[in-house]
Amino acid sequence: MPLALHNTATRRKEIFEPIDPTNVRMYVCGSTVYAPPHMGNARPLIVFDVLFRLLRHRYGERHVRYVRNITDIDDKINAAAKANGESIRDLTERTARAFHEDVAALNCLTPTVEPRATEHIGPIIKMIETLIASHHAYFAEGHVLFSVVSDPDYGKFSGRSRDEMIAGARVDVAPYKRDPGDFVLWKPSPPDLPGWDSPWGRGRPGWHIECSAMSEVHLGDTFDIHGGGLDLIFPHHENEIAQSTCAHGGKPFARYWVHNAFVEFGGEKMAKSVGNVRTIREVLTEVPGEVARYAMLMSHYRDPFDWTEERTAQARHALDRFYRALRDVEDFTAPENVFPVTVMQALEDDLNTPLALTALHAILGALNQAIDRHEKLRLKGQLLAAGTVLGFLQQDPETWLKGAGDEAAEIETLIQQRLAARKDKNFTEADRIRTELAIRGILLEDKPGGKTEWRRAV
RNA sequence: GGCCGGAUGGCAGAGUGGCUAUGCAGAGGACUGCAAAUCCUCGUACAGCGGUUCGAUUCCGCUUCCGGCCUCCA
Numbered sequence: 001m002p003l004a005l006h007n008t009a010t011r012r013k014e015i016f017e018p019i020d021p022t023n024v025r026m027y028v029c030g031s032t033v034y035a036p037p038h039m040g041n042a043r044p045l046i047v048f049d050v051l052f053r054l055l056r057h058r059y060g061e062r063h064v065r066y067v068r069n070i071t072d073i074d075d076k077i078n079a080a081a082k083a084n085g086e087s088i089r090d091l092t093e094r095t096a097r098a099f100h101e102d103v104a105a106l107n108c109l110t111p112t113v114e115p116r117a118t119e120h121i122g123p124i125i126k127m128i129e130t131l132i133a134s135h136h137a138y139f140a141e142g143h144v145l146f147s148v149v150s151d152p153d154y155g156k157f158s159g160r161s162r163d164e165m166i167a168g169a170r171v172d173v174a175p176y177k178r179d180p181g182d183f184v185l186w187k188p189s190p191p192d193l194p195g196w197d198s199p200w201g202r203g204r205p206g207w208h209i210e211c212s213a214m215s216e217v218h219l220g221d222t223f224d225i226h227g228g229g230l231d232l233i234f235p236h237h238e239n240e241i242a243q244s245t246c247a248h249g250g251k252p253f254a255r256y257w258v259h260n261a262f263v264e265f266g267g268e269k270m271a272k273s274v275g276n277v278r279t280i281r282e283v284l285t286e287v288p289g290e291v292a293r294y295a296m297l298m299s300h301y302r303d304p305f306d307w308t309e310e311r312t313a314q315a316r317h318a319l320d321r322f323y324r325a326l327r328d329v330e331d332f333t334a335p336e337n338v339f340p341v342t343v344m345q346a347l348e349d350d351l352n353t354p355l356a357l358t359a360l361h362a363i364l365g366a367l368n369q370a371i372d373r374h375e376k377l378r379l380k381g382q383l384l385a386a387g388t389v390l391g392f393l394q395q396d397p398e399t400w401l402k403g404a405g406d407e408a409a410e411i412e413t414l415i416q417q418r419l420a421a422r423k424d425k426n427f428t429e430a431d432r433i434r435t436e437l438a439i440r441g442i443l444l445e446d447k448p449g450g451k452t453e454w455r456r457a458v
Numbered sequence: 459g460g461c462c463g464g465a466u467g468g469c470a471g472a473g474u475g476g477c478u479a480u481g482c483a484g485a486g487g488a489c490u491g492c493a494a495a496u497c498c499u500c501g502u503a504c505a506g507c508g509g510u511u512c513g514a515u516u517c518c519g520c521u522u523c524c525g526g527c528c529u530c531c532a
Binding site for chain 2: 011028029030031032037038040041042043044045047074075076158159160161207227228229230231232233234235236259260261262263264267268269270271272273298299300302303304305308310311313314317318321324325328346352354355357358359361362365368369422425427430431434443444445446447448453455
């Protein structure tokens with residue numbers, strides 16, 4: 001079954017065909033490291049992690065190259081460092097470290113390359129020089145600006161005409177711009193802010209050119225997939241396309257553009273500027289990363305949804321059910337790499353993760369009903385294999401259900417006491433023990449064969 | 459103002475021109491000493507109004523409402 005992706009460039013679902021199946025290339029706009037990432041930031045991280053895993057599954061782990069940049073040059077970074085009274089370097093390092101911890105907790109694989117803007121000043125300058133030489137950019141009052149009129153295709157990607165952009169412009173236009181739509185490639189930096197020597201004096205790059213230069217370095221002029229949040233379509237991705245195609249003599253830039261919708265909180269877009277963010281860190285204090293991940297994948301990536309406690313509760317409940325079923329077949333080894341067709345087809349259809357989860361539930365139901373040992377093995381293998389693509393169900397079920405506490409021995413003792421009481425038909429005592437444990441958050445399940453399992457309530 | 463994208467049962471959430479997913483919650487049942495877990499059964503929902511059609515939740519138009527972009531933004 002082919003892989004279909006919704007391509008923002010054409011506004012249609014298209015069959016994905018890589019330029020080179022032995023080198024499938026994807027670029028995703030990553031994080032600007034000035035503040036702790038929130039669940040809205042987490043969405044593309046998780047969505048494109050699933051796509052990365054799916055591509056690896058289809059084309060082989062060694063044949064997929066996933067580049068996710070870190071923006072460590074930015075006005076917001078400068079402002080935040082100043083406000084914190086810390087150095088810019090300290091701020092970006094500290095934030096990047098926390099970012100990596102958060103992303104790892106969400107079970108996201110490490111991208112093939114995580115380029116930083118500060119490490120690509122050379123290529124950025126080179127690309128700007130190319131654009132100036134080909135009259136797509138000009139120098140004015142210490143700035144280098146991209147000339148929008150020099151690119152007849154400018155605006156096509158995001159579907160807006162130049163007139164519209166001018167009419168809609170809400171920002172004061174800098175007097176040195178030849179056209180109100182022109183955007184900065186390089187701007188001067190005062191001595192107290194980060195800056196690099198360039199043919200245009202000491203300065204720093206604009207945001208858009210960073211991504212154009214980094215994708216060029218790590219993926220080449222033309223590559224397969226470019227991802228990011230919907231809000232990046234304009235101006236960021238429109239500008240990237242303009243810069244890259246103009247710098248590369250008209251060669252196409254990314255072939256498939258994939259954009260995720262927003263996470264909302266209280267009915268509107270979760271954003272720092274709105275002030276309604278739940279940081280990944282906050283969420284992780286309440287639920288395991290795997291639950292947050294599951295909750296994220298309950299909706300299709302192109303649909304917005306509200307981040308609520310009900311949602312994470314439902315995600316946790318679902319994962320508990322999966323792990324409970326896996327625990328019951330823990331003692332036998334399942335075959336590996338038996339990917340269930342239903343789940344894979346859902347994912348291959350434009351990453352339909354909700355449908356994939358439905359398919360996963362069907363397998364769960366079948367596993368719970370299965371009597372035949374062989375059948376159980378097969379279904380367990382399917383759950384685990386699907387879990388490698390979705391990025392969950394890879395933990396030890398016992399650990400998931402019981403937690404890391406050190407009271408296991410004591411609980412076992414109480415369970416044995418209860419079993420003895422039950423054997424003596426002393427149900428009062430048996431129920432007393434069960435209640436005692438329940439108060440401590442320990443739930444008991446009497447299994448057939450006289451065995452009693454326990455797990456931690458949530 | 460311009461341009462996108464949505465509106466599905468109590469909640470979450472797929473999908474389809476006719477056979478009406480799935481999960482949670484709820485009701486009943488099986489199992490259990492009782493529970494829990496698990497299994498079985500149960501809900502004819504697709505914003506409104508027109509149109510196309512033998513037939514529309516699914517296609518088209520309009521209306522209403524919601525979210526987003528047009529400025530930093532995942």
